Amino acid sequence: MGTDRDSGEFVREPLGVAERITADGSSPWPVEAGRYRLVGARACPWANRVIITRRLLGLEDAISLGIAGPLHDERSWRFHLDPGDVDPVLGIEYLREAYEKAVPGYDEGVTVPAMVEVASGKVVTNEYAELERDLSTQWRGLHRPGAPDLWPAEHRDEITALGEGIFHDVNNGVYKCGFASGQAAYERAYAALWARLDALSSHLATRRYLVGDTITQADIRLWVTLARFDAAYHGHFKANRHKLTELPVLWAYARDLFQTPGFGDTIDFEQIKQHYYGVHTSVNPTGVVPVGPDPSGWLTPHGREQLGGRPFGDGTPPGPPPADEQVPAPA
Structure with a gap:
């Protein structure tokens, strides 16, 4: 987050890892049950949007959920609600670690939601708006029976x-x-x-x-x-x-x-x-x-x-x- 010096207006930082997970082969990241972990935070509205979408579409079994705690410092969102302050699936204390695995020397904002590939520990995307839409469209084959159409x-x-x-x-x-x-x-x-x-x-x-x-x-x-x-x-x-x-x-x-x-x-x-x-x-x-x-x-x-x-x-x-x-x- 930042502020424009001249106008005093708040300026939201750009997203740092804006890839996509698709079912149609249009990206290097395929839709696959169990491959990714969604990292969110109960505090964050941007993460909440994706968490709600995942819930309504019944993707809990296909995409696991990690919850960062409400408190963090300059090192980023931290898993301080988990035993040992470590995410039990990704094995990391700070979400920044997953960003740095994706982009060595990463120096952009560390935000939630972030979709992380479990095997490599790399952030695949933190593009929340695209992720919402893709959960409704690209992940359709893994939706629960009776899932609503959120993007008609x-x-x-x-x-x-x-x-x-x-x-x-x-x-x-x-x-x-x-x-x-x-x-x-x-x-x-x-x-x-x-x-x-x-x-x-x-x-x-x-x-x-x-x-x-x-x-x-x-x-x-x-x-x-x-x-x-x-x-x-x-x-x-x-x-x-x-x-x-x-x-x-x-x-x-x-x-x-x-x-x-x-x-x-x-x-x-x-x-x-x-x-x-x-x-x-x-x-x-x-x-x-x-x-x-x-x-x-x-x-x-x-x-x-x-x-x-x-x-x-x-x-x-x-x-x-x-x-x-x-x-x-x-x-």
């Missing part, structure tokens, strides 16, 4: 257009607010964020999902930011016009998805707070992690069923997450 051909243009606005103004927009180094840059990001959230609220007032009548990749993209909004972005990143709980449409929409299998069962609010408040020392130099907000409201009725829609289209909900991937329920 007839809606791809609309999903892409909506997704671009959500990325720039919402997903990345909260970071632009939080890491702005000047008042004008902050206010521009703040205005764009809330203009987009207001537009999305209007869009969702009469429809259950963003595109069509089923969950698509567009919903996953928006939801990961909404899920972290009150826990981190409202206070920590100064995105504080309203709390999510004060926005009737978006709060109901977010609860609806939280209570849908594959969404809320990927979230750990404590790890989210530990990461944002504990790692971003330029924003929160004391490292004090807030006790609130109370997350129990996520389980309250949302009433969005009245708008119709079929969450999984012609498919079915995913089963429970594997025992070693379960997260605490809001209490």
Whole structure:
């Protein structure tokens, strides 16, 4: 992450290993069950997008999941939640080790999600948006029976257009607010964020999902930011016009998805707070992690069923997450 010296605006660093895993032979990395390990973090929204996609499509048996802890230093994401502080499959303490195996002398950002080839220990890709789409398309032969179509051909243009606005103004927009180094840059990001959230609220007032009548990749993209909004972005990143709980449409929409299998069962609010408040020392130099907000409201009725829609289209909900991937329920 960085900031433009002249404008004071937050600038997201480029991705360092943007390969692809394909089934059609268009890349050197073939789709193959058991070959890759997805490294994510419960705290990170970009990783959360891919973890949700993997869950909904039922790829848990084909792609194992490693979880980096919420705290890290300049050496990168670290497996400090695992016994001995080492990922049990990759045998590494810091994710940087897998990047350096892929690119000797690697000096770009070490980010999650990262897909790692288990045998070589090399990062194959950290291109999260392409990875999401490829899980829906290239990995189709390994989807569970009843897996939903998250990237339906007839809606791809609309999903892409909506997704671009959500990325720039919402997903990345909260970071632009939080890491702005000047008042004008902050206010521009703040205005764009809330203009987009207001537009999305209007869009969702009469429809259950963003595109069509089923969950698509567009919903996953928006939801990961909404899920972290009150826990981190409202206070920590100064995105504080309203709390999510004060926005009737978006709060109901977010609860609806939280209570849908594959969404809320990927979230750990404590790890989210530990990461944002504990790692971003330029924003929160004391490292004090807030006790609130109370997350129990996520389980309250949302009433969005009245708008119709079929969450999984012609498919079915995913089963429970594997025992070693379960997260605490809001209490």
